[in-house]
Amino acid sequence: MSVEDAGVARPYDQGAWWRDAVVYQIYPRSFADANGDGEGDLPGVLSRLGHLADLGVDAIWLSPFYPSPLADGGYDVADHCDVDPRYGTLADFDALVAGAAAKNIKVIVDIVPNHCSAEHPWFRAALAAGPGSPERERFVFRDEPNNWRSVFGGPAWTQVADGQWYLHLFDAAQPDWNWRHPDVVALFERVLRFWLERGVAGFRIDVANMLFKQDGLPDVVPGSQGGPLTPGLAAVPYEHQPELLELYRSWRKILGSFPGDRGTVAEMWFDADQARPYLAGDGLAQLFNFRLMPAPWSAEEFRAVVDESYRLARETGGSIPWVLGNHDVPRMVTRYGVDQDLVHAPTPEVLLGRVDVDVELGTRRARAAALLLLALPGGAYVYQGDELGLPEHLAIPDEARQDPMFERTLRTFMGRDGCRVPLPWSGTIAPYGFSAARDSRHARETWLPQPGDWAGLTVAAQRADPDSTLNLYRAALAIRREHPALGDGDLTWLDAPPGVLALARDPGFTLMVNFGPEPVPLSPHHEVLLASGPLEGRLLPPDTGVWLS
Structure with a gap:
């Protein structure tokens, strides 16, 4: 079935780099440690730019690196216009931007406008x-x-x-700003200009739908959820208030006053009615498309999300980059390796620690999902470590956990530490080359402990394995850069057996993902460009994806 009949709005930012960019999210504390103190830093990121260039990403998004007491992983910001000494200095930031530019990699930074640190x-x-x-x-x-x-x-x-x-809609150490106060508006205009002048290509806006609170602060009606962005109709009085539209228009004008395409990508969960006003105007450049992340492993579920989001982007001319992982959700390998009825429950059982994980199954599915992610129209975000096929670290000792969700839920909810564990770069024992300034015998313990069985998942080990997840991502991104059908554009759904998702993109590209239990025939008269796992002749095995030309 073709979706060419979807109404099309011409985007005002057509041709902007971020409409089809692949952006790699860096959680700085866990990416690379240049000084051996067990915590990642900006010089560490600079030292590993070669990995990102070889991977083939277009941009990096840096999660917060600002001065912070780290009550919530840096999202409790004490100074929006500086670098926390743990991570380096402003000079280190400038060196990173310049080093990334030398490798044709843009830099996006987090802006956290809903709240600040109690130490601000x-x-x-x-x-x-x-x-x-x-x-x-x-x-x-x-x-x-x-x-x-x-x-x-x-x-x-x-x-x-x-x-x-x-x-404080989040931790008690994160007081909410009053966005109806002109000082707050002016502060963040200064923050935007400060980082734009230092060469950033854009901003990821944290909890972008929650800044304004309804006048009078009425109680939440029990059982209500966020409603459309229409005056008086937001069911939760701290989400999607109408003043957001004008605020983001003003921010877009600030970005437009700087040379080059400077964009924003907003963190918010939404339905189509909520998203349409943001995308159809001249405010936000992009909204993250999170809706694939909680979807159970099902061709029907994935297709429904893709179809609705694609139509929304076509109708509004907006841009909705695809996301399968980030610093707030369990890693793909673990999500796809557990009973799928537990993944999209209101409280994912994986974060309660009461799950059995089939890592082999989860890895197969995560590799297939990666080919889906990178074949869809528009941009895509890859979370650090997903290119290595890392699973969630579920065995962090209670005393080592740092996510405030753990304590605020009386230690019933494991929180997000398991997807924030420092990356493994090389070697056979912790810290796996994460602390590059010292060898493994002398390096300090990492700020979150690493598992003892990650030797085969390091960057060095996977570089040497042609069938590794890392080399699958590298191959997919290389094809994506060269193939004229990939990136921004259109798609057409193809007829497929039950349990199979198949789509075509012109010119000459087909994606198939087999979510079902039995092998299925590949589309005839097509050449295999890339497969997420071994094929069985001209059959596509279960939990496997393939790119065809």
């Missing part, structure tokens, strides 16, 4: 100034809390010594 100077001033002060107006203080709950568990309000309560 403005929040410390608000606490000192007391009720009714101008300093407190920059945040959300009130005399009585409402019924809002923290995303991390527990109440979204904390009481201070003078009796008032402040809002």
